Amino acid sequence: MSLVLVLAGIALAASSGLAALVRRRQPQLAQRSACAVLLAGAVLGIAGALLALGQGRAAQIHAGWSAPFASLELRLDGLSALFLLPIFGIPAAGAVYGCSYYPQASHGNHALRLQGFYGLITAAMALLAVAANAMLFLAAWEVMALSGFFLVLTEHEREETRDAAFVYLAAAHIGTLALFALFALLGSRSGSFDFERIARAGLAPGAGIFALMLAGFGLKAGLMPLHFWLPGAHSAAPSHVSAVLSGVLLKAGIYGILRVSGLFPVLPAWWGFAVLAVGAVSAVLGVAFALAQHDLKRLLAYHSVENVGIIAMGVGMAFIGRATGEPALVLLGFGGGVLHVLNHALFKALLFLGAGSVDRACGTREIDLLGGVARVMPITAALFLFGAVAISGLPPLNGFVSEWLVYLASLRALFSTVPLVAWSSLSAPVLALVGGLAAACFAKVVGIVFLGLPRSGRRPAGEASRGMLAPMAALALACAFIGLFPAALLPALKHAAAEWAHVSPSLLEEPARRAASSASRITVAAAILLGLVYGLAAIRRRRAPVTTQSQTWGCGFARPTARMQYTGSSFARMLTLRFGWAFSPRARVELPAGPFPARASYHSQVPDTVLAAALVPASRAAALVASRARRVQHRVQGQALLVGMTLVALLAWRFLFW
Amino acid sequence: MLFVVLAPLAFSVLALLDPLAARRPRALLAGGLTHLAGVGWLIVAAPSPALHGWLELDPLAKVVLPVISLLFAACSVYAQGYLARRRDRDNRLFVGGLLILLSAMTVVATSQHLGLSWVAIELTTLSTAPLIYFDKSARALEAAWKYLLVCSLGIALALLGTFFLALASASTGGPHSLLLSDLVRAGHMLSQAWVRAGFAFLLVGYGTKMGLAPLHSWKPDAYGEAPGILGALLSGGVTSLGFVSLARVVQVCSAAGEAAFARDALVAMGLFSMGLASVYVIGQRDFKRMLAYSSVEHMGILAFGLGLGGVATSSAMFHAVNNALTKGVLFLAAGNIHRSYGSKLVDEVRGAARRLPVSGSLFLAGFLAITGSPPFGPFFSEFSILNGALGAGRYAVGALYLIFLSVIFVGMGATVLKVVPGDPAGAPEVANTRDSLATAGPPLFLMALVLALGLHLPRGLKVLFDAAAARVGT
């Protein structure tokens, strides 16, 4: 039943673009009907997922499919159901937002194409989550990746969009090829491509499989240093697309890692340490790069790298837990990681939608040109701030809860009796560093973009429309719910973790109970915090002192202007200096000259190090080598010579060496 | 059986004699459709071998002949639109040559006699060389000259290789025959040394026809300069037939106990082709030449699969079908784009998806399909070949295969993404070259087939591929 609901949701989502196509003559109606179909699909899908979570057992459908090795093997277990929540939820919110943000009436075919692929990517991701056959998984994977490509390419007239889309496509395809190899290995060793049979074969987890898994899924998840496609793609796409890409698409990589690692009866501990290390590097460098960005959406994109790193740290702890047979680590690591998947989807989507509203209203995403947006768009600002608090992992919102679970996992590791495992608790200070940096970064974003005064002529005309605010508010509500009632999701997480780790749920009962009791105290603390804020505000309002309006204290400056405000770059400078070793900043400086300098300027940007310092030069070099290599054999004689030499070589090989 | 060979010939004679240029394309259409119908009847009726068993619809033929027939039929529809726009050129030789090509291809596909195969392959070279020169430009002439010279050199060596095999069969007690079934039956009676040498010569000869690197050098020029229709037929039809002929030679080698060397050589050349294609595809500014290198790559994949044996060979059969259809899509779409912009350089062509919505999108879709993106057919065949390699424990060659695939994807992607998206305003435009039913319909039809093969591979086809692979031997 639950799976049938999900399948219905998939079908509706996939066909939502058609709804717009059919009625393309009436753009507004067309878009709304597409949105309605997608929403209906999302409701069904989420209902199915919740039903599955409630039932606590996996639903299965099997059907034949006559592509090689493939069968229509579908399975909805706890892990799938948990991932289905953001997979259906975020696109639904994005589609509603898109009706106002990207109206078909003014964007025409672009919007039409966007809607088609928007539904398709939703369907593909959902199919991915329930696929239980490697070929079906790969097919869904690639449809998802290609839809993502077309979504990024939406505004294809701009060159940077095309470049970003190309980098995305190349990265996605290389990832897919790694998965080819991964599943081919699994399939040939177990003799089947059905996940169930692979799991039953009890394969040994080898280094090759791990490397392929990390490369293939890591490319999609955006783990450092495989994140290089992500900032460009996410900033080039329309914002409700970025919300889906960043909030959900990346998580497909995490899902893949979990799904594939769940196929092995035992995991070696070094897998866990490796994932933990990669996650830690991603988290720290992701937030460091984010700090250095000027472009609002690029900044948010780098935060995705950070958050995926946090998720990977949780997953790594869970791996270690499985390897050493410690149920607490499995539960807390898995629970923290998967809950953070959901949380990150919620608040990152919220933030991207907010960024989209700002971009639409001000016509720029350049942080240092913005300012004072909150005065004109108070609700958007408040919702964005909400998301910022959540993503910084600050209580009482959801970001804190999942990070806390990961913290708890690394603290539990302290007391492990297995050698070396205690060292993994060094991830706790790493998380603290990441949390501090993220808070600094979002203080910068909210402070510079929304507060203060406009730094340039780009200022919004008015508040975003209700169609744009409503989905953001819905996302914010979900963030608040998880933040306030973290214990609510623990039973589902426990079930999924037990299935994934091939242990009986009763083994996880004890740590789950402990975590739940702690989580319920978080609820208490959050209630106290909110009560205190409310109480203090009431007292403070009762005080109602004489209020005077005046200018900001200028510290003695006679005529302060809005351009003298601190900018985003200056705000982050002290921190980015610390990470100078990882950046390759490019600055364009025009120094003031002469006794009466006419103008001076300073423009700096921090391109992605992996892309700018490694991949682009490498591909240039490859192109150069290739063009050198191409200079040979244009003559007919040369071509004939090749034929002759091949013959001689073959004969020599056969008769002399072979 | 003879009907499908002779009917195109008859139409070709008609076309060559027809004084009315406007009427000739119809002969092409009629020839293509008649052939298609004939092949359909052949599949259904499964007649007994013709010409003393020299022509037979064996599993290998069943794999390629319908595909070639479909491809040709699609091209003949396309030609209606294409030739209508190319009134400036005399189409007598074009139409006649294509029909002769069809007839020769049919013979190669069904031939059970290595000598007859050779003659027919020779005929495909001769009948297509003048067609490459259809544009009558200096570069087209150069391309035709290179094609003719290099392919003829290959074909001469192939004849020598065929002689070697014949000699091998002439040992005491040998069959003294070049009929495939005789050779296979004789098996170890064949003189091994001569089979060995014969394989080397035939690999070079038919490898040239297939365009395996380093024997591929005629391809970029020929595909770059020839009309899209010819590119489609060469890269989808003729090269596949080179593959089939080579597979039949491997069959003889297996029977003679010489398979190990043959397979190693095929794997080596296959990987070399893919590697070379990946070098040449990076930074390619001419999108038709890019397709030529893609063809080199896919011939490499076919040779690779054939060389690996087992599952991979069966998948190579599947891939031959996928490659033929997808190359049809790509060349026809590229031809449309080329004509509309009057250029095939990425510096001048952009926004094809907007100016030619169908052709532009098909070019992109074809690119994604040929590079192995699900849910298109080539994904399954390319994956299965990899699976065969890894399943056989050949991790190193599997890794190389993957690396080359990814480099080629990136290289082709860079070129395709310069051509398809973007704003076409300001790019050169040739009047009256927008998508029409005749020029956009056939590639669309082929694309649908490629997609269908990915979504659903009929059981019968799977059995057929396995049977064809079993023929080749292990």
Added chain:
Amino acid sequence: MKAFAEMVFILVVVIDFSLLVSSRLKAVIRAAAAQGALLSVLPLLLSSERVEVGHVLALSLGALVVKGVVIPWLLTVAIREARIRREVEPIVGFIPSLILGAVGVALAFALSNGMPLPTPEKHDLLVPTALSTVWTGLLLVVSRRKAVSQVIGFLVLENGVFVFGLLLSDFMPTMVEAGVLLDLVAAVFVMGIVMFDINREFSSLDTEKLSAPKD
């Protein structure tokens, strides 16, 4: 008979050498024609009783007409029509070509020693001669600048194949006759030179100028 055949084989190889060192196009064409004419004697010399006389005669006569007369004549016409200069213009010099040719002949003899003939009644010089001639043809195609030279090279290569084919003439005469198709190709080449007038398009038959710089 056998001594005669041996004589012919040796002459064919000697002509191979002379093809490699001739600096005049006319001389090269004449040598190729002479080789073709010599080859046409071979079917008569080597035929066994099992084969119908008709086949032997047809092969012999066909070779004489096509290889010895028609194609050389076509080549001469082409040189005149397209106003091709008389020099051979080698890429690899005459002496190196000759040395390479000699190495090829040595290899051909070595190789055929290692390949026992399943039909022992044929002449033992046949295989080395065939392979040497194929090798020479390849060398000519690769090492000469002009398109005409390449056609001649192809012709020589094809002569080698023809010689080899004589091994099969006992049991597969039609197959050997099919080899004549190769001559058809050569004819097409020559006609290409004349009809499509490579001379006019490129101002000389130098195929190097065919390669516009591109990748």
Added chain:
Amino acid sequence: MALSLFDLFLALLLAPLLLGVVNRVKSIFAGRRGPPLWQLYADLLRLWRKGVVYSHTTTWVFRAGPLVAVAALLTAALFLPFGGAPAALSFSGDFVLFAYLLGLARFATALAALDTGSSFEGMGAAREVTFASMAEPALFLCLVTLAKATGGLSLTAILGPALPEAWVRFAPALLLAAIALFVVTLAENSRIPVDDPNTHLELTMIHEVMVLDHSGPDFALIQYGTSLKLFLSGALFARVALGFCEREGLLRLALFLGGLAGFATLVGVVESTMARLRLSRVPQLLVGASVLSAFGLVLLLR
């Protein structure tokens, strides 16, 4: 529970006094008599009664800043065991929430500063979040070290009966952690050598420059928050540092208060004898603290 609430109440009440002690120590060093110990109470009362001035630039964020900051600090106080009794609220991993509540307070203050649009306040906010993010790993390394040494995962458990025994067994590691904790405390509370709370040059200030625009009751809240934060960190430090002496009942409370006084004296001495570091040297100090406590942790993990 009643005892816990009593401790909490005492803490909230005594928080401003601690700052008075620090100032008194500093004035003794300077040879002055200095302000009375309860000066801050008087200041708070006076500010609470005053009117407020708001800049045209500000929004609700500016007004909410002090409220959220104080509320967060008050909530954080719930998790710290002060005297003898366990904390009012305690669960495993609660020190994460404790640290993050301090973070929330900082976040709110920084945003309020940015809301004014003043470049100086922006500068202050930037410095505050920068140094805090560097202090955070050091703090967590200290806490993880303590957790490992005591086997507890909540502040109550860490600072509970297991601590004296831990001091016996792992004295070097805990000593390193305590030193690091003291450095972190100085940085978190904007004391010398990281920041100078008494400076009047905006360019060199960190915390004080952030709150330049706050006035009246808002400023009172901020001042109270500052003192509460110092009290909380002082309490944590005192409990850790005095963990080696075990006492019962009232004596324990006395010991705790004595420890706090000692902490205040220590801060005062440091402030009087050291100069403020150049801003660019501050990160080195904080990274140094991290390295110290990491070394302590390594001693335990090996």
